[in-house]
Every structure is written in C-alpha cells, then in structure tokens.
Amino acid sequence: MRGIRQLAEHLDISIGTVSRALNGKPDVNEETRRRVLAAAEELGYVANQSGRSLRQGETKVIGLMIESSQEAVENADNFFLGVTSGLQHVFARHKLDLLMLPCPSDEDPCEYLKRMVARRVVDAMIISNTQRIDRRIDLLSRARIPFAAVGRSLSAGNFPWIDLDFEGVAERAVERLAARGHRRIAITAPSSEVNLGYVFVESYRRALEKHGIPFNPSLVIRVKSSEQGGYQAAHELLLLEDRPTAVVLIYELMAIGLYRRMMESGIVPGRDLAVIGFRDAPRARFLQPSLSCFRMSLYDLGIALGEMLLANMPAYRELYPDCGRNIIWPLELVQGESDAFEIEAMV
Amino acid sequence: MRGIRQLAEHLDISIGTVSRALNGKPDVNEETRRRVLAAAEELGYVANQSGRSLRQGETKVIGLMIESSQEAVENADNFFLGVTSGLQHVFARHKLDLLMLPCPSDEDPCEYLKRMVARRVVDAMIISNTQRIDRRIDLLSRARIPFAAVGRSLSAGNFPWIDLDFEGVAERAVERLAARGHRRIAITAPSSEVNLGYVFVESYRRALEKHGIPFNPSLVIRVKSSEQGGYQAAHELLLLEDRPTAVVLIYELMAIGLYRRMMESGIVPGRDLAVIGFRDAPRARFLQPSLSCFRMSLYDLGIALGEMLLANMPAYRELYPDCGRNIIWPLELVQGESDAFEIEAMV
Structure with a gap:
C-alpha cells in the first residue's frame, strides 16, 4: 500500500504538489495532475482516510450491528439484507457508507458493541434485535454516539426506534380467526428474551380478551425462530389434548417446518388447521x-430507519426535521388459503 | 462522545496522568486509577482508536465484501453469515474484528471497493462472488492490500482463493444419474458472469462426455439463483420437446421453486423427474x-478462509506457514429420495 510520500518520491515532486493534484486543487498544472494521477493508479496509491477522519472528527461510516448466532445463521434471515438497500439509498445522499457489524454468537452483545465503539470505525450505529432490557442502549446514550434501534426495549428513555407492528398483526390475525368461529387459537413465540416476543404475546392476549376468548398459557408455544422451530411447534400442538383449530406464527419461515410436520400427520393447513404466518x-x-x-x-x-438516524446526527439533523423518533411500521394482510375455512363446518 | 481532554478537565488531573491510568501504566496510584476509570465509565469516555491506528498503521479490522443485490436480498443467502462464524473464530485469536461491507446493487463493485479501501477502515479484505474477469483482484494486488477471495477468477495471477468443488458436484451428480440410466440430464446455471457458472457448466460437459452422453446446449437452463429461478427453470424444462428425465441444480434454494412448478403439472420429483440439488x-x-x-x-x-488470509498478512504470516493458497472445498453427497428411481422403469 503506497502513501503520498512514496508517490512524491517516485515522481520527484514535492508532497504538497502531489497532495494538491490528488485533491483537485486549481493551482496545479494539467500535465502535472495527469502525471500524478497516472502514478497513483500505477502504484496503487490509496488516500489515508484514517488520517482524514482524525482531522475531521468523522469516519463517514454508519454501522449496523447484527447477530451471527447459530439461529440467525441457519435461517439466513434476509431481513437485514433487505433493509440495507433502503439504508444505503439514504446514506448515499450524504456520501456515507454502511458497514455491517456481526456480533459473534459467543460474545456478549454489549461488550462487542463497546469494543466496536472504541475502534471509532463508525460515526453512528444502528442496533437490532433489541432485548427487553438492553444495556447497549445505555452504553450508546452515555457515549453520546448517535444511534437508532430496530425494535423497542424497556431500557433507557426516549431513544429513536422503529419496530414492526406486532400489535396490529396479532390483533388482525385473532380477529380474522375469531370471525371464522375459532376459539382455540394457538400462537408461537420466541424462546429468547427478545423484546418483540413480549409485545406479540401481550397483543395476542389483549386481542383474545376483546373477542371474549380466555387466554390459555398452554397455547403459547415457545420455539426457535426457524423452520425447525415451526416443525417443533407443530409437534407440540399435536400433543395437546384438546387440539387448537388455528395457529398464528411469529416468524415467516416457521410455516415451512410447521406445514411439513402437519402433513406428516395427515393434517392439511387450510382444511384441518388454520395457519396465519408472519x-x-x-x-x-x-x-x-x-x-x-x-x-x-x-x-x-x-x-425510514436511515432518515431517523440522520435526524439524530448533529451534522444532518437540520435536513431531516420531520422524521418521527418512534415509528411502528405497518404490515398489510395477504390473504392465502391456509386459513380459508369456517370452524362451524368442522363441528 | 467524550475524549481524554474532557476527562482530564472533569477530574482536574493532567492529560498525561489520565492517559497513563487508562492504559494501565504502573506509575499511577491506585486511588487515581480508580477515579479515572469510574469517570471514564460515567462520562462515556471512548478511546480514540482512529488515532491509535494512525500511529500503529493498522485498524485490526478485516473486511468481508458482500453483495446486497436484489437477488441476494430476496433469497437471503445465508452462505456468508455461516462463513462469518468460522472467520470470527480465527480472527479472535489475534483480536481482529470482522466487518461486512455490503456493496449496493446499483454501484460498480470495483468502484465500491476502491472507496472502501480509501476509507482505510480495514487491514485486509475478503471478496466474494468473483466474476470471470474481476477488476477488484487487480485493484487489491496493486494497492498491496492483503486479501483472499471466495471464488476463482481468470483475473490476475496467483492470488489466494478458496472455492467450492463445483467440478466434483457436477461430476458426481452426472455419474449418479448416468448409472441409473439417465441420458437426458439438464443443468441449471446462473444468468450472470459469476465465475462459478462457467466452472459448473464446463464440469458438467466433461462429465457427460466421460459417460458418452453428447452435450446439448438447450439442456443448460440459465436462470436466477433463487426460488423463483427454480420455478422458472422447471417451467422451461416443461416446454422442451423431448423432456429431460433428470436435472442438476446449481443453487440450494432453486429446489423449492422447481418442486412447486413440477407439482403444479403433476410431475413428482423422485418419480417422474430425478432432481439433484446443490x-x-x-x-x-x-x-x-x-x-x-x-x-x-x-x-x-x-x-480455512480466515487462516489463508492471515497467512497472506505480513503480521501473521509466520504463524500460518502451512496454509494452502488455493483451496477447492469438498462437498459430501447426501442421498435423498428426489433421484431414487431407475430410468429403465419408465421406458
């Protein structure tokens, strides 16, 4: 890797002139500029951004912390790859780049984040997979690093977050099933401390109440958020004495494993069991x-997430005055065949 | 974000003493050290790693460049999340961290890489999704940045790479199908310029020859590497006049779409059509x-990839003297039911 000094020596020109040529300053003649740029290309000159950020106090890089747990790995959650394109679209307006920080599965997420913050690689952070109590939120607040979270948490005060409308999903799923006569409606929930699990189950409980259906804890099936988790959930549903007639899933890929296990037992989704996926x-x-x-x-x-983050960074705040600080992201129902039967028909 | 200066002012101690306390130097008394560390925690002091790397000439960060194309996004290739754990295990030995660099879909990968290199965020790079001609390899070689590639390329000379054994997969799949009497064996291939597509099709061609089966270009179905691509491939197979009796897939998730399309036409994999996935x-x-x-x-x-990379970094080279520079990674056949029939039974 060649720096500006090697480049100047190679060309036998002063470092100052090389620097001005590279930075497009006007006081360099065209011939010299051409020679410098050609040599920079030839020798593989790379500008020392690290020196630049030190002077400017910013790296122009935003970090997105993700988990590389076995569960995430096995199931290839495309959630964050999908979100990435939208983030990059927003960040490109300001020549900011997005890096993904995968937290190793055997490391405490808060310790990992502390180390990454100390590396000063990023100007701001996006954290995801928020836990019910999440020390990362306190850490970032204290260190005064601009951040936004995907997911809510009980931690800290009014931090910027965006979260899916788990309430709305649970509510509409239960409403739809209740309208078709279902009274024994099961739900799947994550087996971890992730905050969304609490939100989802609580919303399901409230939705049942609204329809006069008593909450039955044995119908909350806690499994991993994966295909295998769906298979396991189906297995547990089959073991229940008074089998539910419907199930609402919290994770999209669970349906794949659940379908398989049900089919193995001759139970057809949409005929013998109503299934609503996430x-x-x-x-x-x-x-x-x-x-x-x-x-x-x-x-x-x-x-939306990118703009919310920028609205919380001093350098961009004024450009995004109208961004919400807390956003519940809506989801739209897609009608399939998996819940297309009325419960009366079975009785 | 507080720096060492603010910390010193807050404590009314000299910057030098604060620095020595933070860095664990012996010439600071215990009481002072405790006060400094408590205040650092309290005020959210963060060491300026950017200053450190400038002095030490290294960031202790390794970059993994991935694509965030629509195709990658929609299909959530878990390939790199899976590889990440292994990489992190190796890098942790040397207190190195891994960052993922997602190249936006609308940006030229080489220009993107050039920018990321200029940011000096990483000490070394891993690139993936190598193209037949891949300018990134020349760029990294010229800039003298240690790197390793996942995938081969015709570009540059003897650069370090690891690649899946596409030859072995094509060969064993064809052999297995030929042994069961198949003569019309189709193959799917990516519609892009990614190098693995060329390797796979060429190996398939050679394997057919070995078994005395003439190569028929119309049996090479070029589709996207996705579930939808599998659906499309099935559709094209169904349109062929003399339908193949077997198909070999180049991407794992293609099987999902292919099964669906075949089932829609009443064709059962493993009974009417032999399918071998990737x-x-x-x-x-x-x-x-x-x-x-x-x-x-x-x-x-x-x-293996992490150790290969370290073997190409001056600081770690001596610790990994026996790492291969070019590795073809083997895959082991898993026998399923999707190709469990002999072609004679159909005639």
Whole structure:
C-alpha cells in the first residue's frame, strides 16, 4: 500500500504538489495532475482516510450491528439484507457508507458493541434485535454516539426506534380467526428474551380478551425462530389434548417446518388447521396451500430507519426535521388459503 | 462522545496522568486509577482508536465484501453469515474484528471497493462472488492490500482463493444419474458472469462426455439463483420437446421453486423427474420427497478462509506457514429420495 510520500518520491515532486493534484486543487498544472494521477493508479496509491477522519472528527461510516448466532445463521434471515438497500439509498445522499457489524454468537452483545465503539470505525450505529432490557442502549446514550434501534426495549428513555407492528398483526390475525368461529387459537413465540416476543404475546392476549376468548398459557408455544422451530411447534400442538383449530406464527419461515410436520400427520393447513404466518417471505410463497400472512417493504423500512438516524446526527439533523423518533411500521394482510375455512363446518 | 481532554478537565488531573491510568501504566496510584476509570465509565469516555491506528498503521479490522443485490436480498443467502462464524473464530485469536461491507446493487463493485479501501477502515479484505474477469483482484494486488477471495477468477495471477468443488458436484451428480440410466440430464446455471457458472457448466460437459452422453446446449437452463429461478427453470424444462428425465441444480434454494412448478403439472420429483440439488440448506430439508444434495460445513470453510488470509498478512504470516493458497472445498453427497428411481422403469 503506497502513501503520498512514496508517490512524491517516485515522481520527484514535492508532497504538497502531489497532495494538491490528488485533491483537485486549481493551482496545479494539467500535465502535472495527469502525471500524478497516472502514478497513483500505477502504484496503487490509496488516500489515508484514517488520517482524514482524525482531522475531521468523522469516519463517514454508519454501522449496523447484527447477530451471527447459530439461529440467525441457519435461517439466513434476509431481513437485514433487505433493509440495507433502503439504508444505503439514504446514506448515499450524504456520501456515507454502511458497514455491517456481526456480533459473534459467543460474545456478549454489549461488550462487542463497546469494543466496536472504541475502534471509532463508525460515526453512528444502528442496533437490532433489541432485548427487553438492553444495556447497549445505555452504553450508546452515555457515549453520546448517535444511534437508532430496530425494535423497542424497556431500557433507557426516549431513544429513536422503529419496530414492526406486532400489535396490529396479532390483533388482525385473532380477529380474522375469531370471525371464522375459532376459539382455540394457538400462537408461537420466541424462546429468547427478545423484546418483540413480549409485545406479540401481550397483543395476542389483549386481542383474545376483546373477542371474549380466555387466554390459555398452554397455547403459547415457545420455539426457535426457524423452520425447525415451526416443525417443533407443530409437534407440540399435536400433543395437546384438546387440539387448537388455528395457529398464528411469529416468524415467516416457521410455516415451512410447521406445514411439513402437519402433513406428516395427515393434517392439511387450510382444511384441518388454520395457519396465519408472519411476514411474507419469498420461500414461503411456494407453500401449498398458500399462506395467509402479512406484507411489508423492507426497502421502505430501511429508508425510514436511515432518515431517523440522520435526524439524530448533529451534522444532518437540520435536513431531516420531520422524521418521527418512534415509528411502528405497518404490515398489510395477504390473504392465502391456509386459513380459508369456517370452524362451524368442522363441528 | 467524550475524549481524554474532557476527562482530564472533569477530574482536574493532567492529560498525561489520565492517559497513563487508562492504559494501565504502573506509575499511577491506585486511588487515581480508580477515579479515572469510574469517570471514564460515567462520562462515556471512548478511546480514540482512529488515532491509535494512525500511529500503529493498522485498524485490526478485516473486511468481508458482500453483495446486497436484489437477488441476494430476496433469497437471503445465508452462505456468508455461516462463513462469518468460522472467520470470527480465527480472527479472535489475534483480536481482529470482522466487518461486512455490503456493496449496493446499483454501484460498480470495483468502484465500491476502491472507496472502501480509501476509507482505510480495514487491514485486509475478503471478496466474494468473483466474476470471470474481476477488476477488484487487480485493484487489491496493486494497492498491496492483503486479501483472499471466495471464488476463482481468470483475473490476475496467483492470488489466494478458496472455492467450492463445483467440478466434483457436477461430476458426481452426472455419474449418479448416468448409472441409473439417465441420458437426458439438464443443468441449471446462473444468468450472470459469476465465475462459478462457467466452472459448473464446463464440469458438467466433461462429465457427460466421460459417460458418452453428447452435450446439448438447450439442456443448460440459465436462470436466477433463487426460488423463483427454480420455478422458472422447471417451467422451461416443461416446454422442451423431448423432456429431460433428470436435472442438476446449481443453487440450494432453486429446489423449492422447481418442486412447486413440477407439482403444479403433476410431475413428482423422485418419480417422474430425478432432481439433484446443490448445497444442503435448512429450508430445503423440509421438501417432500427429500432432496438429494451435497453437504459442507460453512463454519469449517470460514476457518480455512480466515487462516489463508492471515497467512497472506505480513503480521501473521509466520504463524500460518502451512496454509494452502488455493483451496477447492469438498462437498459430501447426501442421498435423498428426489433421484431414487431407475430410468429403465419408465421406458
């Protein structure tokens, strides 16, 4: 890797002139500029951005912290790759780049974040997978690093976050099923401390109440958010004495494993068991019968998240005065065949 | 974000003493050290890593460039999340961190890489999705940035790479099908210029020759590497006048779309059409009939890739003297039901 000194020596020109040529300053003649740029290309000259950020106090890089846990790995959650395009669209307006920071599965997320912050690689952070109590939020607030979260948390005060409308999904799913006569409606929930699990189950409980259906804790099936988790959930549903007639899933890919396990027992989704999935996913689109689920644009979510973050960075705040600080992102119902039957028909 | 100056002012101690306390130097008394550390925690002091790297000439960060194209996004290729764990395991030995650099879909990968290199965020790079001609390889070689590639390329000379054994997969798939009497064996290939497509098709051609089967270009179906691509491939196979009796897929998730399209036409994989998939994937495990495919450990690949990279970094070279510079990564056949029939039975 060659620096400006090597370049100047090679060309036998002063460092000052080389620097002015590289930075497009007007007081360098065209011939010299051409020679400098050609040599820079030839020798593989690379500007020392690290020196620049030190002077300017910014790196022009935004970090997105993701988890590389076994669960995330096995299931290839495309959620963040989808959001990335929207984020990049927003950041490109200001020549900011997005880096993804994958937290190793055997490391405490807060310790990891502390180290990454100390590396001063990024100007601002986006964290995801927020836990019920999440020390990362306190850490970033204290260190005065601009940040935004994907997901809510009980931690800290009024920090900027965007979250999916888990309430709306639970509510509409229960309403739809109740209208078709279902009274024994099961739900899947994550087995971890992730905040969305609490939100989802609580909303489901309230929705049941609204329809006069008593809440039964044994119908909350806690499994991993994966295909395998869906398979496991189906297995547990089959073991229940008084089997539910409907199930609402919290994670898109669960439907794949659940369908398989049900089919193995001769139970057909949409005929013997009503299934409502969570987010519409490309691979769930190939399920038969087609899955009733909820649709949203990851790209648009990325745009909103990016703008919310910039609205919280001193350098860009004024450009984004109207950004919400807390956003509940809506999802739209996609009617499939997996819940297309009335419960009366079975009785 | 507070720096060392603010910390010193707050404590009314000299910057030098604060610095020595923070860096664990012995010439600071215990009481002062405790006060400094408590205040650092309280005020959210963060060491200026950017200043450090400038002096030490290294960032202790390794970059992994990935694509965030629509195709990658929609299909959530978990390949790199899987490899990440192995890489992190190796890098942790040397307190190196891994960042993922997602190249926006509308940006030229080489220009993107040039910019990221100029940012000096990383000490070394891993690139993936190598193209037949890949200017990134020349760029990194010229800039003398240590790197390793996932995938081969015709570009540059003897650069360090690791690649899947596409030859072996094509060869064993054709051999297996030929042994069961198949003569009309189709193959799917990517519609892009990615190098692996060329390797796969060429190996398939040679394998056919070995078994005395003439190569027929119309049996090479070029589609996107996705579920939808699999659906499209099935559609094109159904349109062929003399329909193939077998198909070999280049991408794991293609099987999901292909199964669906075949089922829609009443064609059952493993009975009417032999299907051999590529890499074993969690969601393909729920297909019925089960898919014959190939298994590998992404984690182990990550380990080998990480060690190969370190063997090419001056600071770590001596610790990894025996690392291969070019590695073809083997895959192991997993026998499923999707190709479990002999062609004679159909005639």
